[in-house]
Amino acid sequence: MNAPHTRTRYADPLQAPGTEERLWRAWRGWTALPEARLPRGGRVVVAAAHPDDEVLGFGGAISLLAGAGSDLTVVAVTDGEGSHPAARAVTPAAMARRRAEERRAALRELGAPDAGIVRLGVPDTRVARHERAVARALAPLLPGAALLAAPWTGDVHSDHEATGRAARAAAARAGVRCLLYPVWLWHWARPGDPRVPWEEAARIDLPPEARGRKAAAVARFVSQTEPLGPAPEEAAILPPEEIAHHLRDVEVVFP
DSSP: OOOOOOOOSSTTTSOOOOOHHHHHHOOOOGGGSBBBBOOOOEEEEEEEESHHHHHHHHHHHHHHHHHTTOOEEEEEEOOOOOOOOOOOSHHHHHHHHHHHHHHHHHHHHHOOOOOOOEEEOOTTTGGGHHHHHHHHHGGOOOOOOOOEEOOHHHHHHHHHHHHHHHHHHHHHEEEEEEEOOOHHHHOOTTTTOOOTOGGEEEEOOOHHHEEEEEEEEEEOOHHHSSSSSGGGGOOOOOOHHHGGGGGGSSSEEEE
C-alpha cells in the first residue's frame, strides 16, 4: 500500500486528511451492496502491487478461501522497496526482504501458510511502464483458475491501477472471473461518493474468525504500521486511522 501517485482530479489524497472510519461505519449504503460470490475450493490467484495490498483489501476473503480449501497463489508485482524512498534507516533491498517476510507471516495468520508466491520484481512505483509484462506473467497462472483478484483500477494509485488493468486484461483472455479490491478508496472517498461506481460494487461479509485472522495479518506488516525512525520521511505508512478502514466486518470488490 505504498503512498499513492496522485491524479489532477484528486488533490494529494494521501497527505490530505482522509475520511474518518466512523463515517464509513455509519454509512447506510453497505446494505445496498449485493453479496459477492466466492469460489468454494479450486485455484485462486491474487495479484498485489505491493506486499500488504492483498491483505488490506482482500485478506478476509483470502482467509475464507483458504478455509474452503482453495489453492492460493499470490502474485507479488513489486517488492514494495519504495515505501520509504527518503528514509535512511533501511535500504530498498532490505525493505524488499523485510516486506517479503511480513507477507509470508501474514499469509500464515490468514490460514494460508502454503500459498504460492510468484515475485515479478517490477520496480516499485513503475508498474504502469510494465503493465503488458505483468499481464503476460499472469497468463500462465490462469488456465483453470476459479478466480483472479487484483487491486481496483480506480484506486487513485498508479501501481494499483496498472496491476488491476493488467489483471483484468489477462483474466479476459483466459476466460477467468476477475474481482478488483480497493485499498486507498477508503481514504480519499466519502460514503456515497459519486466518483465511485457503487452500482457495480459487491460486499464480502467477514465472520468473526476471518476478521480476527485479518487483523493479525495486518499487524504483521510492522515496516508499514510503525515508524522506521524519528525522521518525518520514516513515518508509518499505515497509521491507526488508516488501518481502521481495513478491519471492518466487510470487504468490497468491483468486477
